[in-house]
Structure formats: structure tokens, C-alpha cells
Amino acid sequence: MATSTNLFEQIALDLQVHGVSIQSLDLQEPALLALSERLDILSQQDFHKAGIGRQEDHMKNEQVRRDKIHWLEASDPNEALFLTYMQDLKVYLNRRLFLGLFSYECHFAHYEPGAFYKKHLDAFKGEANRILSTVLYLNPDWQEGDGGELAIYDPNDSEQVLLIVPPSYGTLVTFLSDEFPHEVLPAKKARYSIAGWFRVNTSVAGNIDPPQ
Template sequence: MMDETFERIADGLAEHGYAIADLFLSQAEVDAIRNSADFLQEADQFKKAGIGKQNDLQINEAIRGDYIRWLDKNNASVPAKVYLDRLQELIGYINRTLFLSLKDYEVHMTIYPAGTFYKRHLDQFKKDDHRKLSVICYLNDHWQDEHGGQLRMYLDNETKDILPVSGRLVCFRSDQIEHEVLPATRERLSLTGWILDQVADLRHL
């Protein structure tokens, strides 16, 4: 079944530069991640997200209001490892079918408190072009249109709004598709990451 999902993602990337895959995580897998120590017992380790990287990092709540905590594949909880392993399988599939040279990923857990947002931006840094694909998997149960919090992608001739429903994965070109996170009326949870053409080094994030 996951091969069919991987195929849809690869086809979407090849044809449109983005793909949406519902049930990338099952509801049981989402529940396990939400109830794991990563989210529940270590919430105080989430940090205010900034703009930029390393020495250029700046905190600006007028641009983004989320809190993040980076996941390390070597000590992630078992539920989170299920997602990370599936992401690794996706990388292998994309490399075989689209002939890319993707090497690794970096992923953080993300919490957007109600009312917060992330203004329009591009994920690839000006001084660092190793982020090739952006991947977001949502962990929000019973999300409705009226809750807001959509991911808005700016495509060539249109915008596309995507609701952050439970288990849904969105994957898109980090260097091409500008996007933003709209404000929501409730807390919004996700696993947000990037697929890289080099080995990730979390020490520098």
C-alpha cells in the first residue's frame, strides 16, 4: 500500500512540483506520536522558531509564531521512528524513480498555538541550497474548514490551500514553491522537515 502512496508522491512532484498524500500515517500512528514523550513529557524543550540558520537566525513573531523541537533519528521515540523510517523509504523510492541524489532528512516537531502563523516564504536558504524537498505531516484530529490553519502554496497561476488533517503528508520543491501557514483557531501540530542532498548535521540547526 505504501508503494502506491510513494508512487503518487513521485508522480505529483514530477508533474506539479508538489504532492498531497492522505493517510501517510494511520490514525493509530498519529495518536501514538501525539501521546509520546516527544510531545507530552518534553514540551518544555520546544523553542521559539526563528528565521534563517545558524549565525543568521532571528526571532520575529511578525513573520512566524511556531515552536519547534528537532528530532534525532538516533534517540527519537518509537512512534516518531515509525515516521522517520517511512520518510527514509520515501527517499529511496524518489531516488529510484526520479533519479535524484537525495541523502538524508531533517525533521522537527512543530506546534502552532492558536492564532499564530508563518508568513509567505521559500524553504531553501539563500546561502544553503541543500534542502530539496519540503515534507509536512499533520497530527491534528477532527480538523474542520472553520479551524483555519491551512498551508497556502503559491503556484504559477493560482494559490492552493491545504487543511492540516490528521495523517496527511504534503511534499513540495523547497526551491520553487513559496508558501505560508494561515492562522488557526486551535493549536496545530505537525512533523515538518526537509529532504536533503547531503547528510544532515543537527548540531548546526
């Protein structure tokens, strides 16, 4: 299994050539183990229904998505370990690809049986500061037929599926937020992941965006 530096380099190469990367973390990676430990501690009361949009545009729409989420915070040591890992990835990608990534935010996502997230983009060209999207899967017992796969579509033909990614434990998917439409297919059993976004700084005239 590759070290984190080798993994980061492979992600950078994939993004440079394809705009999307699918890699596997070392299953003994401390940040991954910390997430699993944290997930064991969280109760269902710690998750709430996900919405669509930011701030005043935020709304809940069960026809589009039916997952429940829990945002990661640096105040929790297990969550902080993963946030530090992704900070290291941010620094590496900025050095290699000059992306100007400024911050990272992420949440646990819980898909109950039957839950899904319809096809969408994480950002629209020229209208958002999300640059890279990431998904890390936390399902050690996932089997073919359990559902919940990530479908990634062709940027030039949103009806054409490019990739189907099983939500297997330790799989990390990284892709350009405004390029790749994607959806989560209906889960047939409980499915967990970390969904996250690297942002650039679009603060203007004292309006801090993204919030710190």
C-alpha cells in the same frame, strides 16, 4: 487506503508532473500512530520558539513566524519510527526520480491560537541543499473554520494561490523546496504538524553539510 508503496509512487508521480503532492496516510499507519503517541507525551516545555535561517543566520522574528518546535531524534522510538518511514520514502524517490536525496530532518510544529508563518520559500535556487519539503498534519479534530491552513502559491506568480490545504490528520504534503512559496494561515486553535526537509549532500573540503 493505499499501501505505503502505492502512496510513495503517487507522490513520485505528483512531483514529476506538478512539483507538489497532497496525499493521505493510512490512519492506521504505525509511523503516524507513533507520532500521535509521542505528541501526547511531550509537554509544552519540550517546544521552543522557532527561528529563521541556519546556524549564524538563525534568529527569531515573531512578525514572520510564531510557531514553536521540537526536533525529532532517532533516540526516541516513536520519533525513530517516523524517521524510518521517511527514509523509506527517500530511497523510493531516489530510485524513481534520481533526486540524490541524502538526509532528512524534521520537527514537530505547534501553532497556538493566533500563530502563523508568513509567505516564504524553504530554499533559494542555487543557495541551499533543501530539495523537497514535507508537512504531515496531526490534527484529528480539525474543523472548517479552525484556521491554520497551508497556502501554496504559484511559482510564476507569488500572489496567486494554487492550493489551500486543510491541516487534517494524516495529510502529507510534499513539494519542491525552491519552487513553491507558501505560508501557514493564522490558527484559531492549537495546530500540530511535522515539518521536514530532504537534503542533498553539499559537503566541501571536510565541511559536513548537512550535519550528521
